[in-house]
Every structure is written in C-alpha cells, then in structure tokens.
Amino acid sequence: MPAGLAGYILRRLLTVPLILIVVSFIAFALGRLAPSDYVEIQAGTRAQPETIARIREERGLNDPIYEQYVRYVGDFVTGDFGTSAKYRLPVEDVLLPRLWITLQINIVVVILSWMIAIPAGVWAALRRGTWLDPLTIGLLLLPASVPVLVSTPLLQYLLVVKLGLLPSGGWSDAEYFGVELGIFSKRAVLPVLIMTLPAVAGIARYMRGQVLEVLDQDYVRTARAKGLPGTAVVTRHVVRNALLPIVTLFGFELAALTGGSIIVESLLGIPGVGQYAFEAIGSRDYDGIMAVVILGSTMFVLAMLVVDVTYGFIDPRIRLGEGLSE
Amino acid sequence: MQTRNLVYTLTAIAVALIVVIGGLSLLVLSGGDDDDGGAANPDDTGEEGPDLGDRIEGELRLFGADPQTMDPACATDAGSAEYIVEIFSGLVSFDKDLNVIPDIAADWVVSDDGTVYTFNLRTNVLFHDNSRRVSAEDFKYSMQRALSPDTQSTVGDVYLDDIVGAEEYSIGEADEVTGIKVVNADTLELTIKEPSEVFLEKLTYPTAYVVDQREVGDATCFEANWTLTPNGTGPFKLTDWDLGTSITLEPNEGFYLEPKPTLSKVTYVLSGGSAFTMYENDELDITGVGINNIESVRDPSNPLNAEYHQGDSLNVFYIGFNVNEPPFDDPDVRRALSMAVDKEFLANEFLEQLVVPAAGIIPPGMPGYNDDLAGLEFNPGAAADLLDETGKADDVDGARILTSGQGAAPSDILQALAAMWEENLGVTIEIEQEDFGLFLSDINEGNFTMFSLGWIADYPDPQNFLDIKLHSESSNNESGYASDEVDALLEQARSEPDEASRIDLYQQAEQIIVDDAPWIPLYHGRSSYLVKPEVVGFETPPFVIPNLRYVSIDR
Numbered sequence: 001m002p003a004g005l006a007g008y009i010l011r012r013l014l015t016v017p018l019i020l021i022v023v024s025f026i027a028f029a030l031g032r033l034a035p036s037d038y039v040e041i042q043a044g045t046r047a048q049p050e051t052i053a054r055i056r057e058e059r060g061l062n063d064p065i066y067e068q069y070v071r072y073v074g075d076f077v078t079g080d081f082g083t084s085a086k087y088r089l090p091v092e093d094v095l096l097p098r099l100w101i102t103l104q105i106n107i108v109v110v111i112l113s114w115m116i117a118i119p120a121g122v123w124a125a126l127r128r129g130t131w132l133d134p135l136t137i138g139l140l141l142l143p144a145s146v147p148v149l150v151s152t153p154l155l156q157y158l159l160v161v162k163l164g165l166l167p168s169g170g171w172s173d174a175e176y177f178g179v180e181l182g183i184f185s186k187r188a189v190l191p192v193l194i195m196t197l198p199a200v201a202g203i204a205r206y207m208r209g210q211v212l213e214v215l216d217q218d219y220v221r222t223a224r225a226k227g228l229p230g231t232a233v234v235t236r237h238v239v240r241n242a243l244l245p246i247v248t249l250f251g252f253e254l255a256a257l258t259g260g261s262i263i264v265e266s267l268l269g270i271p272g273v274g275q276y277a278f279e280a281i282g283s284r285d286y287d288g289i290m291a292v293v294i295l296g297s298t299m300f301v302l303a304m305l306v307v308d309v310t311y312g313f314i315d316p317r318i319r320l321g322e323g324l325s326e
Numbered sequence: 327m328q329t330r331n332l333v334y335t336l337t338a339i340a341v342a343l344i345v346v347i348g349g350l351s352l353l354v355l356s357g358g359d360d361d362d363g364g365a366a367n368p369d370d371t372g373e374e375g376p377d378l379g380d381r382i383e384g385e386l387r388l389f390g391a392d393p394q395t396m397d398p399a400c401a402t403d404a405g406s407a408e409y410i411v412e413i414f415s416g417l418v419s420f421d422k423d424l425n426v427i428p429d430i431a432a433d434w435v436v437s438d439d440g441t442v443y444t445f446n447l448r449t450n451v452l453f454h455d456n457s458r459r460v461s462a463e464d465f466k467y468s469m470q471r472a473l474s475p476d477t478q479s480t481v482g483d484v485y486l487d488d489i490v491g492a493e494e495y496s497i498g499e500a501d502e503v504t505g506i507k508v509v510n511a512d513t514l515e516l517t518i519k520e521p522s523e524v525f526l527e528k529l530t531y532p533t534a535y536v537v538d539q540r541e542v543g544d545a546t547c548f549e550a551n552w553t554l555t556p557n558g559t560g561p562f563k564l565t566d567w568d569l570g571t572s573i574t575l576e577p578n579e580g581f582y583l584e585p586k587p588t589l590s591k592v593t594y595v596l597s598g599g600s601a602f603t604m605y606e607n608d609e610l611d612i613t614g615v616g617i618n619n620i621e622s623v624r625d626p627s628n629p630l631n632a633e634y635h636q637g638d639s640l641n642v643f644y645i646g647f648n649v650n651e652p653p654f655d656d657p658d659v660r661r662a663l664s665m666a667v668d669k670e671f672l673a674n675e676f677l678e679q680l681v682v683p684a685a686g687i688i689p690p691g692m693p694g695y696n697d698d699l700a701g702l703e704f705n706p707g708a709a710a711d712l713l714d715e716t717g718k719a720d721d722v723d724g725a726r727i728l729t730s731g732q733g734a735a736p737s738d739i740l741q742a743l744a745a746m747w748e749e750n751l752g753v754t755i756e757i758e759q760e761d762f763g764l765f766l767s768d769i770n771e772g773n774f775t776m777f778s779l780g781w782i783a784d785y786p787d788p789q790n791f792l793d794i795k796l797h798s799e800s801s802n803n804e805s806g807y808a809s810d811e812v813d814a815l816l817e818q819a820r821s822e823p824d825e826a827s828r829i830d831l832y833q834q835a836e837q838i839i840v841d842d843a844p845w846i847p848l849y850h851g852r853s854s855y856l857v858k859p860e861v862v863g864f865e866t867p868p869f870v871i872p873n874l875r876y877v878s879i880d881r
Contacts, residue, residue, distance in 0.1 A: 088400075
C-alpha cells in the first residue's frame with residue numbers, strides 16, 4: 001500500500017469520532033427532549049407520582065442534558081453501552097441477536113438484488129431502441145413503485161392466507177451448522193422477497209445508464225473496429241467500465257446492512273434492528289436508540305471510506321490527491 | 327411512432343405482471359423446500375401448513391409479546407403478570423372461580439382485630455432448581471426488595487402499602503419493614519395498619535411473590551439479566567426466552583397444588599405478524615379475535631365458529647372529565663354529555679358486541695356488579711334541554727378530549743362519540759391524540775378537560791375500581807372527583823367484614839358516582855377468542871390468574 005494512501009485512510013479515520021460525537025449528541029438531545037421518559041411510561045397509571053419522581057432522580061433523568069451526555073459518552077468509551085430501558089438488559093444483549101438477524105436478511109437481499117439488477121441493466125442497455133428495453137425496466141419498476149406498506153400485507157395475504165405456502169411472519173431460530181441461521185428457514189422468504197423486489201429497479205436503471213454511456217465511448221468503438229467479438233467487447237470493456245460508478249451505490253448498500261427495515265420488520269414481526277429501533281423510540285429506550293444511531297452512523301462513515309479507497313484501486317486516475325502533491 | 331411506444335410500454339407492463347407473479351411462485355416454492363430438509367414436496371406443503379414437523383406432544387402454542395419485565399417486584403402491567411403468575415408464586419392466589427386460595431401458604435390465621443395475619447407455609451415448596459425449600463425468610467426478603475427504594479419499583483408501595491412500616495421503608499427511612507415478621511422458617515406474620523378486606527387479594531399480585539435471594543441479590547428493576555433464567559416456584563419453569571422470538575415454559579414436576587400442570591411445553595410465539603392468521607395457519611392453538619375478524623368468525627357456516635368463545639373481562643372504558651375546571655365542574659353539563667351518548671349503539675353495532683355497554687363502573691362478573699344500577703339513560707332530547715338550562719353550551723363547544731395514540735386517524739370510538747355530541751347537542755368536541763408517555767404525564771398532572779382511558783382489575787373487588795379510581799385522596803383519581811359522601815362510604819367499606827354489607831356500601835357509592843357523572847362509563851370489554859378443539863380446560867380468565875395448569879391437550 002502506498003504511504004500516501006495509509007495517511008489518507010488515517011486522516012479519514014480520525015474524522016470518524018468527530019462525526020459520531022455530533023450525530024450522537026443530536027440523537028441524544030432529541031431523545032431526551034421528547035416529552036416523558038421510560039420511567040413514566042413503564043409505571044403506567046398505577047404508580048404514585050412521588051415514587052416516579054424519586055426513581056427519575058435516582059436514574060439521573062433530571063440532570064441537565066449535557067451532563068447526561070457526558071456521562072453516557074464516558075460509559076460508552078469504557079465499553080458500557082447502557083441499559084435497554086425496554087428490556088431492562090444491557091443494550092448489547094438486546095441488540096446483537098437482532099443485528100445478526102437483520103444482517104442475514106440484508107446480505108441476502110443485497111446479493112439477490114445485484115445478481116438480478118446488473119445483468120438486467122446490461123441486457124436492457126444493449127437492447128436500446130427495441131421493445132425489450134422498456135419491457136425489462138418496466139418490469140423491474142413495477143414492484144419498486146409499490147410502497148412496502150402496501151406490498152407487505154398484499155403478499156402476506158396472497159402467499160400466506162390464500163395459498164398457504166409460507167408461515168405468516170416472524171423469524172425462525174433454527175440452527176444450521178451450530179449457528180442460528182434463520183435465513184435458511186421458510187420464514188425468511190417473505191421478508192427477503194419484499195425487500196429484494198423494489199431494490200432491483202434502482203440499480204438496474206443506473207447500470208443501464210452507465211452501459212449506454214460507455215457504449216458511446218471511443219475505446220468501445222475502437223475495440224469493435226479492431227474486430228473483437230461482441231461478447232468480449234461487452235464483458236471486457238463495457239461492463240467493467242460501467243461498473244465503476246456503481247461502486248458508490250454499493251457503498252450505500254454496505255452502510256445500510258446493519259439498519260433493518262422498520263416497516264417490513266415491524267409488519268412481519270421480525271425481531272431485527274429495525275423493529276427494535278421502532279420499539280425503542282416509542283418506549284423512550286434512550287440507550288437503545290443511541291446504540292442504533294451510533295451503529296448506523298459508524299457503518300455509514302466507514303462504508304464511505306471503503307468506497308473512496310476502493311475507487312483509487314479500481315481507477316488509477318483517482319489516486320486520492322496523490323497526483324496533486326507530487 | 328408514439329402509438330408504437332405506447333403499445334411497447336403496455337406490453338411491457340403486462341408481461342411484467344405475468345413474470346413477477348410467476349417468479350414469485352417459483353421463489354416461494356423453491357424457498358419452501360429447504361426448511362423441511364428437502365423431504366417435503368411443494369404439493370403437501372400447502373396441506374400440512376408450515377413448520378409442523380417439530381410439534382411436540384402436549385405442547386400449547388400461544389401468541390405473546392416480550393413482557394416489560396419478568397421480575398415480580400417490578401411488574402406494572404397485565405402483559406408482564408401473565409408470564410410471572412405462571413413462573414412465580416406467592417402466599418395466596420386466585421383459583422379459576424376467583425376465590426383466594428392458599429398457595430405457598432398452607433393456611434392462615436387472622437387476629438381478632440383484623441390486623442395480624444399469621445401464615446403457615448407449606449413445607450414441600452421448592453425452588454425450580456430443587457435446591458432449596460421456600461422459607462418465611464424468603465418472603466421477607468422478596469417483599470422488602472419490592473418495597474426498597476434501591477429496587478426502583480414503581481408498584482411495590484402500591485400493593486404492599488397496607489403493611490406496617492412499608493411506607494417508611496419504601497422512602498428509605500427504616501432499615502426493615504417492621505410489619506413483616508419471620509416467626510420461624512415455616513411461619514410468616516404480616517401486620518397491617520388497619521383491617522382491610524382486600525389485603526389478601528393484594529397479596530395475589532406479583533409484588534408479594536417470592537424470588538430466590540441467591541439469584542436476585544440486590545438487582546434493581548433495571549438489571550433484569552437474572553429474569554432470563556429465573557428460579558421461580560410457580561407451576562411452570564421458564565426454560566428459554568429468546569428475546570423477540572419465543573418464550574418457552576415447561577411444567578414444574580414438583581408443583582405443590584392440585585391440579586398439577588400437565589402440558590408438556592408452553593410456547594409463546596413473540597414474533598410474527600397477525601395472530602389470527604397464524605391461528606388459521608395452525609401455528610397457534612389459541613388466539614384473540616378482534617374487530618376485523620369477528621364478523622366472519624360469528625358466521626355459523628365458518629368452521630372457525632365452533633372454536634369461538636367469549637368471556638367476561640374485568641375492565642371498564644370511560645371518558646373522564648376534569649371536574650375542577652369549567653365547564654365540566656358543573657355536574658349538569660357532564661350529565662348532559664353522558665345522556666347524549668348512545669352506548670347501546672356503540673357497543674352492539676359499532677363494536678359488534680365485542681363489548682357490553684356500561685351503565686356503571688363495576689364490570690359484570692365482578693363481585694358487587696349491580697344489575698339494577700340506574701345509569702344515565704340515553705336521551706338526546708333531555709340531554710340537549712339540560713345543556714341549554716346550564717347555559718354553558720358555548721363553553722363545551724370546542725372542548726378537547728385527550729387520548730393516547732399515534733395513528734394517523736384517532737380511534738373510531740372517539741370519532742363516533744364526537745359525532746353523537748355534534749348531532750345530539752350541537753357541540754363540537756375535538757379529539758387530541760398524544761404519544762402514550764405525554765398522555766400519561768398530562769393525565770397525572772391534570773392537564774386536560776376530558777380524556778379517554780380504561781381500567782383493568784388487579785383483583786376482583788369493587789374496592790379496586792371505586793376506592794382506587796374515585797376516592798378523593800387516591801393518586802389514581804385523574805378526574806379529581808371528590809365527594810364526602812362517597813369517601814365516607816368507601817372508607818367504611820374498607821374494613822366492613824360482612825361481605826353483603828360491604829357490597830351494599832360499594833353499590834351505594836357507585837350509584838352516587840354515576841349520578842354525579844365525573845366519568846361517562848362507556849363499555850366493558852369482553853374477551854373473544856378462538857381455541858383449537860384439542861385444547862381442553864382453557865378459559866380466558868376475566869383478569870390475570872395462573873390458569874395454564876388447568877389446561878391440557880387431547881389429540
């Protein structure tokens with residue numbers, strides 16, 4: 001690895017804590033500025049107001065927000081991520097199993113959607129001007145145009161109630177190879193289906209656009225002119241160059257891997273990160289909200305870093321400002 | 327050229343539809359295979375229903391949710407208590423007929439002045455791990471823990487406040503609760519401040535249950551790690567709690583009461599969308615029925631109809647007024663609003679008989695329920711006249727009714743109520759939805775003119791409704807209602823030993839309250855549910871009691 005690259009990565013990494021501090025403070029303050037707190041919500045209507053007040057005091061909920069924030073950060077850096085107020089358990093105990101479930105779903109969704117989208121995009125671009133191009137894109141846009149809030153109950157009704165092909169929702173804790181891999185269970189089919197279908201169109205259209213652009217380039221014409229067979233031109237010259245800008249798109253997907261879909265997970269009752277995020281906000285599970293936010297923003301920052309660095313490797317013209325200094 | 331493009335696009339969409347639907351079925355069929363180890367072919371998957379391969383003989387499958395807490399000292403809600411009463415136990419409990427029965431206590435003696443309860447404990451009660459007998463010392467520890475300020479329970483002081491010294495201990499002003507005395511390992515003596523007819527009933531609530539000191543130590547309500555593997559004493563053992571996925575109970579072979587639990591396993595499914603769909607899919611043995619499905623289930627031609635059951639539920643849903651602020655400080659204004667509400671329509675037509683209209687406060691099925699209570703009758707003409715006489719119609723117009731909710735549209739019931747007031751009284755009542763937390767704090771602080779709320783029994787006694795919700799000094803009296811007459815009746819009832827006279831006192835108080843109308847009691851919810859034919863002995867109790875040990879599976 002060139003020395004300049006290491007320095008670049010280091011500089012970028014140093015900004016990570018800074019970004020996290022800003023993001024986490026905003027999330028922290030917003031959470032606590034929301035009316036009422038978890039002690040009040042959990043107490044319901046039965047408790048004595050004096051008892052609630054005493055517990056809030058003991059749990060430090062009456063302290064100024066910046067004091068609470070400093071305490072939170074202090075605990076966080078020493079590895080104490082706080083207590084999920086909803087489950088009354090350490091946050092990591094609640095979040096990690098959910099993270100595993102969300103990861104399984106998202107990884108499969110990403111693989112499936114790219115496997116469909118890239119060939120579909122190339123296929124459509126190469127058939128520009130024929131009816132197959134609008135057909136392919138139209139076909140892919142159709143599921144993408146239906147909000148998951150609509151498609152989820154629709155598919156649930158069709159596949160579960162009417163056809164009886166699938167269980168109605170939830171997640172299986174079935175083990176394979178000694179690991180909980182619910183993704184191999186029938187219960188995973190519905191969420192994967194619902195999340196893959198709309199994801200394809202965006203990538204496919206982007207890919208199609210890139211391919212069309214590359215097709216007009218001089219070097220493609222040159223390759224054709226010197227008599228290379230059509231498939232070789234496409235695989236060696238067109239697709240490889242068209243894929244380049246797509247890497248950015250992939251970065252966003254990478255960043256979203258740990259963030260569950262709030263709607264799909266909640267509607268299907270899948271105990272993933274998205275469902276927890278939704279629950280945590282409603283129950284003022286402050287530390288839970290913080291953990292989800294920090295996890296999400298860390299993933300995002302790191303994914304963007306990976307994208308930038310990868311770019312340098314794929315395209316030697318972009319060497320991260322090296323050319324400028326030398 | 328343009329028409330050709332249009333034809334292309336339309337063709338594209340049509341083909342898209344065909345391919346998407348075809349693709350879906352393919353995906354589904356191929357996905358269906360790998361779960362059953364490839365044994366099933368797509369044809370029989372449909373018939374058998376999914377995931378049936380791992381059914382266990384004698385297993386009961388229920389729909390559930392992660393409880394707020396599994397710690398008896400901290401439980402504030404029925405959702406938590408439902409699990410806790412099966413896993414833990416206390417001195418006394420309710421049987422199926424809602425009588426207080428001896429549980430870990432074999433029997434008890436009450437002193438002549440009604441303030442000292444001496445419990446003789448059973449000698450054959452072991453903790454689930456069979457390591458140790460439950461002793462009087464365990465009870466002292468458990469009850470003190472629920473009361474201790476260090477535990478941070480919001481309800482310890484609510485259910486155990488009758489005991490001498492409980493209050494001082496709960497605010498950190500005493501080293502122990504003087505009213506809890508360990509006479510010897512098998513004898514516990516509880517002294518209460520004044521005679522109370524509901525003290526034993528309060529002891530059936532989880533806050534008085536016994537927990538294993540060696541396991542719990544000084545854990546607060548917010549340190550619930552131990553509750554993932556609790557060492558209880560109840561009819562069932564918690565064998566697995568996979569957060570958000572499932573809770574599994576297994577019978578406690580050494581349970582000390584008859585009947586002993588016979589189910590081989592109880593599985594609460596915590597994840598998954600609609601319980602009703604899961605029931606139809608044979609993934610559950612019991613499910614509740616809501617308004618969306620009730621019509622189809624009631625249809626005699628529906629096979630599910632034979633599995634449909636309905637039972638009482640001890641609760642009341644009501645509209646409360648802020649009786650200390652105009653315009654609702656005037657009882658006539660409150661009565662007028664009450665008389666303009668057609669509860670029969672609301673309960674029978676609008677809510678499809680899922681509920682029964684409420685004339686008073688005490689629900690049917692509860693001791694003290696008064697069938698002859700004179701409620702404020704629905705009479706739109708008289709209601710309008712009454713409101714006119716007060717001359718306060720303009721003040722009522724635009725009043726807000728506070729409710730908890732997050733949906734885009736407020737509850738249908740409140741909208742129906744508002745329509746009734748509009749039509750019968752010509753006043754517009756606005757509905758204001760608030761997030762649950764904010765709603766609670768506004769209710770507790772009196773920031774409202776009207777609100778909608780429900781109340782569910784902790785124990786089957788009119789005291790639990792009337793004294794707790796409407797005595798002028800109760801912290802649960804949100805509407806701020808204060809009547810010397812009612813207070814006197816309620817206080818007299820607290821220690822009236824004769825059951826019939828006590829009920830009579832409550833019924834007198836209830837009638838005065840209904841006439842004063844600090845609330846509009848709307849309806850009493852009922853439980854509507856489906857039970858598979860092979861489930862024997864299941865009844866949804868009208869409130870939370872340990873009832874799974876009465877259930878068996880006969881297949």
